[in-house]
Amino acid sequence: MASSSSSTTSTLFSSTLIPILDFPSLDPLSSPPPHLFPRPPPLFSLPSSPLPTPACVAAAEVESSARADAAAASIASAPTSGYVPVEQQRRSFPLTAVVGADFIKEALLLGAVDTGLGGVCIAGKRGTAKSVLARGLHALLPPIEVVDGSFCNADPENPREWEAGLFEKLQAAASASGGSGKNVLLDPPRRVRDAPFVQVPLGVTEDRLVGTVDIEASMREGRTVFQPGLLAEAHRGVLYVDEINLLDDGIANLLLSVISDGVNVVEREGLSVTHPCRPLLIATFNPDEGALREHLLDRIAVTLSADVPAKFDDRVSAVAAAMRFQDEGAQFSADADDAQQALRTQVLFAREYLRDVSIGDKQIERLVTEAARGGVQGHRAELFAARVARASAALDGRDTVSADDVAKAVQLVILPRSTVTGPPPDDDEQQPPPPPPPPPPSAEDQQEDEKEEEEQEEEEPPEDEEQQVRLVLRALEVELRARARARASEQARGGKKKP
Numbered sequence: 001m002a003s004s005s006s007s008t009t010s011t012l013f014s015s016t017l018i019p020i021l022d023f024p025s026l027d028p029l030s031s032p033p034p035h036l037f038p039r040p041p042p043l044f045s046l047p048s049s050p051l052p053t054p055a056c057v058a059a060a061e062v063e064s065s066a067r068a069d070a071a072a073a074s075i076a077s078a079p080t081s082g083y084v085p086v087e088q089q090r091r092s093f094p095l096t097a098v099v100g101a102d103f104i105k106e107a108l109l110l111g112a113v114d115t116g117l118g119g120v121c122i123a124g125k126r127g128t129a130k131s132v133l134a135r136g137l138h139a140l141l142p143p144i145e146v147v148d149g150s151f152c153n154a155d156p157e158n159p160r161e162w163e164a165g166l167f168e169k170l171q172a173a174a175s176a177s178g179g180s181g182k183n184v185l186l187d188p189p190r191r192v193r194d195a196p197f198v199q200v201p202l203g204v205t206e207d208r209l210v211g212t213v214d215i216e217a218s219m220r221e222g223r224t225v226f227q228p229g230l231l232a233e234a235h236r237g238v239l240y241v242d243e244i245n246l247l248d249d250g251i252a253n254l255l256l257s258v259i260s261d262g263v264n265v266v267e268r269e270g271l272s273v274t275h276p277c278r279p280l281l282i283a284t285f286n287p288d289e290g291a292l293r294e295h296l297l298d299r300i301a302v303t304l305s306a307d308v309p310a311k312f313d314d315r316v317s318a319v320a321a322a323m324r325f326q327d328e329g330a331q332f333s334a335d336a337d338d339a340q341q342a343l344r345t346q347v348l349f350a351r352e353y354l355r356d357v358s359i360g361d362k363q364i365e366r367l368v369t370e371a372a373r374g375g376v377q378g379h380r381a382e383l384f385a386a387r388v389a390r391a392s393a394a395l396d397g398r399d400t401v402s403a404d405d406v407a408k409a410v411q412l413v414i415l416p417r418s419t420v421t422g423p424p425p426d427d428d429e430q431q432p433p434p435p436p437p438p439p440p441p442s443a444e445d446q447q448e449d450e451k452e453e454e455e456q457e458e459e460e461p462p463e464d465e466e467q468q469v470r471l472v473l474r475a476l477e478v479e480l481r482a483r484a485r486a487r488a489s490e491q492a493r494g495g496k497k498k499p
Contacts, residue, residue: 093325094336095136096343098129099318100310107302107412108137109343111280113350114391115236116262117301118384119281121244121292124306130284131242133306137282138238140340141195142348148189149173152232152275153196159185163232163275196237198230198279200255202246209251210258211266211273224270231255231264231277239279245292246285256281256299301384302412346395353394359386359401370410374418381417385409 095105104122111120122130147154147162149169154162170184200209211229218225230239239259244252258264264277283300285292287307297303310318325332367385389401389409396405 092135092139096339110391119300121283121300121303128306134282138197151228152235161276198234199240234279241283244283350394357390385413
């Protein structure tokens with residue numbers, strides 16, 4: 001009894017009084033940092049009297065067991081003030097509370113509006129809040145409605161993008177329950193869940209990524225059973241790849257290929273499965289640990305750097321916000337709920353507006369012109385920029401793309417891909433006025449210049465014909481300059497010009 005009660009009390013103590021904090025800047029698998037939350041008083045205190053003798057061990061165990069049960073009951077019935085529930089502690093840092101990184105936050109919001117954009121890549125050194133921004137965006141995403149029984153979060157309003165075999169599965173389930181399978185497409189079983197957040201580890205295998213055969217279930221049921229991978233779990237959510245530059249080349253190419261196509265096709269022995277895959281790809285990497293390959297950068301829509309020097313006041317505000325989130329996580333998140341909810345509603349409506357947003361031919365020509373001026377190769381930049389412009393208009397609640405949307409698309413998509421070191425000068429730009437001509441030299445200065453020119457001519461003999469030609473041209477230039485100076489001096493003295 002004592003061991004059972006002790007284990008119960010220990011479990012209750014570890015799950016209630018010492019919760020694990022999922023702080024975005026720390027590894028969630030590591031132990032929680034100290035002093036983030038106040039430690040409760042211990043359940044048991046050491047006795048002041050000497051330890052009991054062996055003859056009294058049984059009585060002591062019974063007494064300690066009773067005390068443990070009483071303590072556990074008091075903890076269960078105690079008010080929750082002063083303690084934060086575990087589900088609230090694990091809330092990510094609010095995106096609206098992140099100081100600075102305006103361009104990155106805007107790019108993430110545009111990616112949340114149009115999940116088929118192609119992903120957002122954030123480059124930055126350690127401690128630049130890359131993972132904080134990724135998890136903050138996920139916390140901002142609204143819940144999604146999925147088909148009950150789908151392994152890839154299928155949209156009930158879009159039966160064309162259901163995984164293969166889902167319709168037959170729902171139809172069989174409806175017939176088995178005595179209903180009719182005719183209305184499965186019109187009114188499938190639904191459930192609401194949070195938008196998924198799937199992180200791809202560095203050592204991920206191809207089978208874990210795309211899916212494979214579930215051997216255990218196949219042997220139990222006598223048929224081939226598909227085991228979904230990470231791509232199926234991330235559909236209509238966020239697919240987070242940390243340190244994408246260290247990811248295996250084959251895995252990285254497969255990942256970006258599936259996301260760009262929007263469909264994952266798994267072909268194994270005795271298995272052929274097709275399911276949609278349209279998550280928002282958020283990739284991060286540290287340039288100090290290796291550059292990202294060019295072909296991967298080309299297939300990601302927006303690539304921005306987090307290594308932007310912050311102002312002193314912004315750094316102070318960022319530190320203060322992070323410390324308050326550590327000490328008062330629930331209250332900090334509650335203070336940001338209004339702004340978070342407003343932004344979440346804006347994203348939800350923008351997804352509906354996106355279907356009706358149109359972009360004009362002149363605006364497309366502007367994007368192509370800017371890409372050509374920047375030396376961007378291929379057409380992915382213009383295609384990504386057009387989608388960014390449409391998403392920007394939808395986020396503002398408009399059905400037409402404006403000049404500001406085009407400029408934002410150029411800044412986020414085309415400019416980072418530019419191979420031109422500097423902008424070309426405008427033709428209409430006024431050139432600075434030429435400097436004033438120097439005053440005419442005097443007779444002494446003219447003689448000194450002639451001596452210097454003669455000495456320069458006698459320094460080295462010509463080595464080849466090209467050098468001889470250059471010396472002849474220099475001599476002619478010297479003679480013409482001397483004649484010009486002579487005429488200028490005669491005019492200054494009021495003399496007459498010789499023919």
